[in-house]
Amino acid sequence: MPDCTYYTTAIDYTNAAPHIGHAYEKVLTDVLARFEKLKGEPVYFLTGVDQHGQKVQQSAEKEGVPPQEFADRCTEKFLALWKTLGVDYDGWAATTHPVHKNVVQKILQKLHDEGQLYKQAHRGFYSVRQEQFLTDKERNESGEFGPEWGQVVELQEENWYFRLAQHREWLLHYIDTHDSFIVPTFRRAELRNAVEKISGDLCISRPKSRLSWGIELPFDTEYVTYVWFDALINYISFAGYLAEPGSGLPEFSKLWPARAQVIGKDILIPAHGIYWSIMLHALGFPDDQIPTLLVHGWWNIAGAKMSKSLGNTVDPVLLAERYGSGALRYYLMADISTGKDSDFSEERLRMRFNDELANNVGNLLNRTLNMSQRYRSGILRNPPLADAGLQTLSSQEAPAAVSAYTEAMTEYRIDASLHAVVQFARACNQLIEASAPWKLAKDPTETDRLDAVLYHLAESLRIIGILLAPVLPEASHSIFEQLQWPHPARLRDVVWGQLPEGHVLGIPTPVFPRLEAPATPQTE
């Protein structure tokens, strides 16, 4: 068991600007990492960018800039977005980094020396214009390659192959005996069927004449390695695998295996489920060192048919500007159940934010502090009082909310964990109605009851602030400020009764101002 919880995300390809799906995956992983911090556990969160490859090379040529410059420019957009969204990673995996290149080459050499790689000629149809070999998939109805491919010639080319098929039986057995390999479980069957159909090996090289923007094969310098042996290795190269002394990277044995590798459903088969697991196995990683793949779904675009002509991607930068990064983070976490798809809609973003955060949680804080200031000068007292409603809140509803939250978080069900928090806030609002502090305030004999109600509300809000921290770190901080709770968010503080007798609460300011529909909606 590693000492430190390690999470990775897929690394994004630096050929286009980030969209909502990129933002979702990183926020999801950020929330998981922040939850570990909330528990006080060490965590290492790695994300990054995949900068090599043919598309980057082509796009750079088109713009007349060196590929590194093109990749860097695109990388900036991702870095800026993570900053805006509060994605707080510990390690940054950029595949053009020398440390990474070095590890990739060591791995290639090792596999080469052990006979896992071989060179073989392939004969096929090649499109000169598109600079790629064509398969039967590219043929049209009449069985020919259409004019979009330009001149098509039949030629022969030698390349390096990885003995993938040799590990097929191992992988099948591994899938069958390791329930937690793929989360959610319904993806296992899909992967298993794909593995059973593995027939050939994996081509892992491109001749430099066709692709120069990549990592050179150490044993055959006329070639660069292609995609998978470059990109996938980031998960271990930046975690300190085979690192030189003094590299400044983490100690590999403390991180590996990762608690989960967060990826989209589109890259489970074949990339991660097959190539990556077999690569690790071939490198000698034992079965208990193969990490869990947490496979998330996609955000589909509502009304896609209508806005197709406009290009229906959703720009997370624009959304964060319009609604704030907190609102966007909350929506992305609350409105999808991990693993499944969901429809993206700005209207739902506003609806959920307004209902659950502004009206429910935010207003709860506001009315509580306001009543405390108005009736009791903000001073908290906790008189012993036999009141069934208050007792239920403190001894049943609060602990139940915490345990439902924690359980859901542990199972990566962020939506369910947020639901538990919102439900608890709702119970607090109900308590206010039932106890009507504004009436108690008018009756001098009810002072104790008034104090007890306010104390219960303040404690509940303190707990809510803690639980919201992974998803809404800024809002959580501002709840604490208004409560004058001096500690950072820590899960151990969810124990009831931490606010001391005589504690003074702050002045209320809306933490979640209601969102209004913009004049020019993006996706509605």
Added chain:
RNA sequence: GGGCCUGUAGCUCAAUGGUCAGAGCAGGGGACUCAUAAUCCCUUGGUUGGGGGUUCGAAUCCCUCCAGGCCUACCA
């Protein structure tokens, strides 16, 4: 062609084979005034896509059909 997922209230989604299929939003009615025109209570709304089957019992398991989505297709 092969495979996977989904189909439950107007919308978004819940329900280890076991009370009467539940929440939130939206709709309708009412209450309250501490609060961000917020909150609270009551309420309308379902032949669980159709049809068979297994079972004492099915939204859940099996078969089949329908609809939608996704992956994959001797590969560079």
